[in-house]
Structures are given as C-alpha cells and as structure tokens.
Amino acid sequence: MRRPSLTPPPSRDHTDEVSGRTETVTAYDWNGGRVWLRDSARRALLVIELFADESVRPEQKALWLPHMMFADPPAARDAAGDDPQGMVxxxxxxxxxxxIAGDHPQDTGGAAFDWAQDAARIRASLMSAYGLDWDEASRRLSFCDLIGLLASLMETAESSPFAEAVSARLAKPPKPTKWNKDEREALEARKRHFALKTGGTDPVEAANTEAADSFAAALAAAKMKAARNG
Structure with a gap:
C-alpha cells in the first residue's frame, strides 16, 4: 500500500456525476501513463465495505470496482492496455x-480496530488531535494519509478515544504476582469494555478474501468471452 509522503503525487478535485459530491483524486502511474484514482479515505472504505459484503456476487463486485476506483473509467481502460485486471x-x-491477486500475503493477526464499531472514536480523535471534521476530511484525505494519522495517534502521549481503545485491545496482561491482582483485573475490565463484537475478524482481511474471489470470477468471465469471440 502507498505510504504517506512529504512529496505526494499530483491531486485534483473530482465531482461525482451521480452523488454530486466532490472528492480529491490522485495520479497513479501505470505503463508510463497517468491514471486518476479515487483514493480518498471515504472512497477506500466504500470499496472495503463492498468486498466484505457477502450478499453481493463476486462478479458484480468486479463489475462495479473500476467505476468506484477511477475518476475517468474510459481513460483508465485505455491506460490499462491489454492488462486491465493487472492494473486494477x-x-x-x-x-x-x-x-486482489494474492500477491501480498501477510499475517494480519487479530483486528485492533473496526471501521464501523470505532467510527465515533475515529471521528472524535481526528477532531481533537488534528481539528479535522470527518465528513470533510474523508473526501480530502487519501486513505494512506488517514492510516498515517491514526497510526500517529498511537505514538503520542496525548490520549484520544481511538488510541485508548486500540491500546486496551493490544495490551498484554502482566505476569501474575501477589502484588498486581488489582492491576490485572483493571486491565481485563478495560479489554472487555473495548472488545470488538466481530470476534476479532480483520475487515481488510475479509475484504481481501472477497476481492480475490471477485478477481477470479472476472478473469474466468473474460476468458469465456474471449473463447466465444475466438
């Protein structure tokens, strides 16, 4: 995943024809050309939600994805050349x-936060720490910049609702001694209070699984179409 940078790539405003909302889109390089991607925080969460939604068929997700990703889908198709699946x-x-393609295997472990369950904490923390209103910032910030801001909340001595929740979930209980019973009980109480109700399933890991299925379905459909036309 792209990391935050002090020399970011070009960006510009893009107004969605359907919703009428304006969001920031960013230039990404592909095959020596430039593709404008809708990589705002809000857009990324919509894509993650789409792939985690098991009620939507994989082939339908694959069909919707390019329209959700690219500010100009026809231009993106031209830039993709003969490898549209690879570009996506x-x-x-x-x-x-x-x-999507399973090229970046990683052990994510249990989830430390959940976009839905921690939504109020994220909103409040961005406002208190950075003075950012979520509704505006989610369309102006790229997803990688949002992740960077949330990660920075874990590195500061200043408390925030998001950092408090994540810290409690990740905290390791101290080794029991006859002197730390109260400390261990307090930590267990905090962990119960902040526990995720999803059973600890990583939402991005779930999206990855569904995305891989959608990618495979789209690839199979493309091969069948080529066979019929050939």
Whole structure:
C-alpha cells in the first residue's frame, strides 16, 4: 500500500456525476501513463465495505470496482492496455491496501480496530488531535494519509478515544504476582469494555478474501468471452 509522503503525487478535485459530491483524486502511474484514482479515505472504505459484503456476487463486485476506483473509467481502460485486471489489482493494493491477486500475503493477526464499531472514536480523535471534521476530511484525505494519522495517534502521549481503545485491545496482561491482582483485573475490565463484537475478524482481511474471489470470477468471465469471440 502507498505510504504517506512529504512529496505526494499530483491531486485534483473530482465531482461525482451521480452523488454530486466532490472528492480529491490522485495520479497513479501505470505503463508510463497517468491514471486518476479515487483514493480518498471515504472512497477506500466504500470499496472495503463492498468486498466484505457477502450478499453481493463476486462478479458484480468486479463489475462495479473500476467505476468506484477511477475518476475517468474510459481513460483508465485505455491506460490499462491489454492488462486491465493487472492494473486494477496493482492499484487497488496501492490505494486501498486490498490484495486482489494474492500477491501480498501477510499475517494480519487479530483486528485492533473496526471501521464501523470505532467510527465515533475515529471521528472524535481526528477532531481533537488534528481539528479535522470527518465528513470533510474523508473526501480530502487519501486513505494512506488517514492510516498515517491514526497510526500517529498511537505514538503520542496525548490520549484520544481511538488510541485508548486500540491500546486496551493490544495490551498484554502482566505476569501474575501477589502484588498486581488489582492491576490485572483493571486491565481485563478495560479489554472487555473495548472488545470488538466481530470476534476479532480483520475487515481488510475479509475484504481481501472477497476481492480475490471477485478477481477470479472476472478473469474466468473474460476468458469465456474471449473463447466465444475466438
């Protein structure tokens, strides 16, 4: 996934024809050309939600994805050349951290936070720490910049609702002694209070699994179409 940078690539405003909302889109390189990707934080979460939604068929997800990703889908198709699936897979990883093609295996472990369950904590923390209103910032910040801001909350001595929740979930209980019973009980109480109700399933890992299925379905459909036309 692309990392925050002090020398970011070009960006510009893009107004969605359907919703009328304006969001920031970013230039990504592909095959020596430039593709404008809708990589805002809000857009990335919509893509992650799409792939984690088991009620939507994989082939339907694969059909919707390019329209969700690219500011100009026809121009993106031209830039893709003869490898549209490869371009979508590579840029989905760069922009959203979704591993469609299974090229970036990683052990994510248990989830430390959940976009839905921690939504109020994320909103409040961005406002208190950075003065950012979520509704505006989610369309102006890229997803990688949002991840960077949330990660920075874990590195500061200043408390925030998001950092408090994540710290409690990741905290390791101290080795029991006859002097730390109260400390261990307090930590267990905090862990119960902040526990995720999803059973600890990583939402991005779930999206990766669904995305891989969608990618495979799209590839199979393309091969069948080529066979019929050939």
């Amino acid at each position: 897979a590579a840029l989905a990883w760069e922009a959203y951290g979704i591993d």
